[in-house]
Amino acid sequence: YITAITANRRQPHRQYRNWPRCNLSMKTKVGVVGLPNVGKSTLFNALSRQSIAAAENYPFCTIEPNTSPIAMPDDGRLERLAVMAGSRRAVSATLELVDVAGLVKGASRGEGLGNKFLATIRECDVILHVIRTYVDDDIVHVHGRVDPVGDADVVNLELLLADLAHVQRRLDRRTCNGIERDVLSKVEECLVEGRPARTLGLSLEEGQSIKSMGLLTLKPVIYAFNVDEVDLLLDREESLQRAKESMGRIQYCDPEKDSFVLVSAKLEADIGELSENETAKYFESLGSDGLPDNLLSHNSVPKLVKDMLGLSLVYTGPGVPASRSQTTKSHLLGQPAMRAHDFAGRLHGDIQSGFMQAEVIDSASLLEGEGYAGAKSAGRLRTEGREYTLQDGDVILIKWK
Numbered sequence: 539y540i541t542a543i544t545a546n547r548r549q550p551h552r553q554y555r556n557w558p559r560c561n562l563s564m565k566t567k568v569g570v571v572g573l574p575n576v577g578k579s580t581l582f583n584a585l586s587r588q589s590i591a592a593a594e595n596y597p598f599c600t601i602e603p604n605t606s607p608i609a610m611p612d613d614g615r616l617e618r619l620a621v622m623a624g625s626r627r628a629v630s631a632t633l634e635l636v637d638v639a640g641l642v643k644g645a646s647r648g649e650g651l652g653n654k655f656l657a658t659i660r661e662c663d664v665i666l667h668v669i670r671t672y673v674d675d676d677i678v679h680v681h682g683r684v685d686p687v688g689d690a691d692v693v694n695l696e697l698l699l700a701d702l703a704h705v706q707r708r709l710d711r712r713t714c715n716g717i718e719r720d721v722l723s724k725v726e727e728c729l730v731e732g733r734p735a736r737t738l739g740l741s742l743e744e745g746q747s748i749k750s751m752g753l754l755t756l757k758p759v760i761y762a763f764n765v766d767e768v769d770l771l772l773d774r775e776e777s778l779q780r781a782k783e784s785m786g787r788i789q790y791c792d793p794e795k796d797s798f799v800l801v802s803a804k805l806e807a808d809i810g811e812l813s814e815n816e817t818a819k820y821f822e823s824l825g826s827d828g829l830p831d832n833l834l835s836h837n838s839v840p841k842l843v844k845d846m847l848g849l850s851l852v853y854t855g856p857g858v859p860a861s862r863s864q865t866t867k868s869h870l871l872g873q874p875a876m877r878a879h880d881f882a883g884r885l886h887g888d889i890q891s892g893f894m895q896a897e898v899i900d901s902a903s904l905l906e907g908e909g910y911a912g913a914k915s916a917g918r919l920r921t922e923g924r925e926y927t928l929q930d931g932d933v934i935l936i937k938w939k
């Protein structure tokens with residue numbers, strides 16, 4: 539194996555490790571959220587490059603959440619490193635995508651599928667908020683009109699109200715004391731003013747004290763503007779401007795941290811079913827010569843998630859089991875980046891306890907040169923100790939006894 543791993547610092551407590559009924563999945567989850575029938579399942583299928591989720595033209599098509607792993611794109615580094623290392627398999631780091639049921643006005647009070655799907659979003663680490671901007675009279679819009687900013691406001695307000703109710707319920711309890719009470723009071727004030735909790739910029743300690751609440755408005759948000767295929771292909775600049783302008787008008791958001799991406803879920807779903815030849819013809823019929831790679835959602839969205847969460851890809855191998863190639867949550871807690879010694883623990887307890895030193899080189903310079911042995915004889919490998927902080931794209935070989 540050669541494996542790409544996103545760094546984490548924590549292991550579940552030994553006592554819980556094999557406890558089947560406890561959800562201790564440490565994968566980073568991306569929740570696809572939005573009004574009914576806006577294209578969430580279509581985008582989910584495009585991102586997972588499979589047709590897992592039913593995506594039909596009627597609201598509440600999705601009820602039970604669908605989940606699928608999505609690979610972290612890395613500009614082909616993993617594949618090239620695997621060839622260089624002569625690995626039989628290359629295992630990419632993944633994120634877990636969760637396709638949630640549509641949300642409607644009043645969801646925080648239990649309307650629509652209400653609380654059930656809110657619980658699903660609580661378990662996610664990032665929200666991918668799908669907004670319909672394409673116009674198609676045949677596709678039902680629950681409000682009967684296409685209104686990206688209005689739609690986003692409805693969803694954001696529901697998330698905010700759900701958090702407010704959740705926080706107030708907790709504050710009513712006598713067991714809520716000390717730092718937890720202080721932080722929740724601060725959050726309550728912020729929510730009452732119509733600002734999501736993430737605008738507070740809580741410290742690490744403050745964040746930890748209310749972590750178990752799984753507050754929805756504390757999660758980073760990426761807005762996915764689901765545009766018409768022609769707009770994406772031929773009017774990209776204009777669509778981008780329109781999306782930027784909409785971002786400026788969305789309420790109950792964090793104008794500084796929230797980010798956005800343009801997608802055309804329908805276009806990607808369509809081309810996913812065509813052969814290469816048919817795809818070329820399809821683009822020709824739309825007056826375009828193709829879709830640049832960086833516009834495909836499975837390239838753009840995970841990259842954005844990676845940047846927003848500050849995840850880093852680290853390569854290791856051989857001998858590391860594929861199951862270790864998981865993207866984990868601990869980065870999200872704002873902890874300092876991972877050190878070589880923590881990383882060794884991620885691979886195996888014995889490797890951590892026997893840690894001697896690490897040989898490190900960044901993948902770009904390794905791929906430029908003549909293989910690992912070549913890099914070593916040219917003196918380009920660094921020897922680092924246990925305190926070394928891993929950088930994005932590092933290739934690391936840990937020596938242990």
Ligand SMILES: Nc1ncnc2c1ncn2[C@@H]1O[C@H](COP(=O)(O)OP(=O)(O)OP(=O)(O)O)[C@@H](O)[C@H]1O
Nearest residue numbers: 574575576577578579580593594598599600640804
């Ligand atoms: N960019 C687009 N242009 C045109 N049609 C689209 C686009 N994206 C999605 N659609 C269509 O919208 C319809 C609804 O899509 P989908 O089922 O993915 O929505 P959803 O948000 O998952 O709905 P629900 O909340 O009911 O599960 C489908 O018929 C799909 O083909």
Ligand SMILES: [Mg+2]
Nearest residue numbers: 578579599600
């Ligand atoms: Mg759906």
